[in-house]
Amino acid sequence: MILSMTLEWHAHADTNDSLELREALDDTNLVWTTSSTTDPGWRRQFDETHDGVDAAECGLQAGVVAALSRIGTSVIGPGKLSFWWKTEDTNCFEFSFSAGTNVAARNGPETSGSTNWEQQVFTIPPGPQNLTWLFQTWCGDGSPLGRAWLDEVKYIPERPALAVLAHNSDSLTVEVTGPAGTRVQAEFSTNLLEWESVPVPQLTLINGRGVLQVPKSGSKAFYRVVTVP
Numbered sequence: 001m002i003l004s005m006t007l008e009w010h011a012h013a014d015t016n017d018s019l020e021l022r023e024a025l026d027d028t029n030l031v032w033t034t035s036s037t038t039d040p041g042w043r044r045q046f047d048e049t050h051d052g053v054d055a056a057e058c059g060l061q062a063g064v065v066a067a068l069s070r071i072g073t074s075v076i077g078p079g080k081l082s083f084w085w086k087t088e089d090t091n092c093f094e095f096s097f098s099a100g101t102n103v104a105a106r107n108g109p110e111t112s113g114s115t116n117w118e119q120q121v122f123t124i125p126p127g128p129q130n131l132t133w134l135f136q137t138w139c140g141d142g143s144p145l146g147r148a149w150l151d152e153v154k155y156i157p158e159r160p161a162l163a164v165l166a167h168n169s170d171s172l173t174v175e176v177t178g179p180a181g182t183r184v185q186a187e188f189s190t191n192l193l194e195w196e197s198v199p200v201p202q203l204t205l206i207n208g209r210g211v212l213q214v215p216k217s218g219s220k221a222f223y224r225v226v227t228v229p
């Protein structure tokens with residue numbers, strides 16, 4: 001399950017839009033995808049920000065019924081997510097955040113809408129999680145223009161997690177994420193009872209991320225990382 005999600009995730013990693021949004025949203029470990037039924041969709045801009053540098057902005061055209069724009073990323077839990085968001089007009093527009101299929105926060109006509117920058121903090125449960133922000137119109141014809149902004153999206157994994165980036169006949173490319181500065185050692189097992197160190201150097205998660213080349217064992221094997229002093 002993690003394998004397929006991760007391969008898809010990185011298929012988007014090198015697009016210019018994704019890199020620009022990663023820059024705007026400030027977490028170098030997150031890969032962004034967007035979709036929009038109108039122009040303009042999500043883009044990096046410098047005029048309305050929380051960090052004083054840049055933010056992602058979504059603009060929606062007025063008078064479009066049921067227009068929506070989505071921006072999303074994936075993380076591996078458990079961990080802590082925080083972000084800053086702002087909605088220009090909470091009478092005609094809603095900005096919502098979902099972790100998986102659960103809507104975790106809304107800012108719009110049905111909630112006590114705020115048009116200021118506000119911070120949201122969430123605990124992400126164990127396992128792969130799709131995170132989605134959705135900006136949509138509620139008014140339709142004659143509604144004013146509305147925009148939404150997202151900034152400083154930070155995800156801090158509680159403990160190291162593994163994802164397979166690529167594999168060939170004799171090795172796996174494994175991405176390890178976790179708290180910055182954590183030192184980890186990869187291990188493998190064929191029975192989930194006895195674990196052996198993989199014969200590759202230990203890795204320090206600079207900026208919360210590192211990549212290991214792990215030789216494949218002859219038969220089916222399980223892999224994990226353990227923290228080391």
Ligand SMILES: [Ca+2]
Nearest residue numbers: 024051054055
């Ligand atoms: Ca920023």
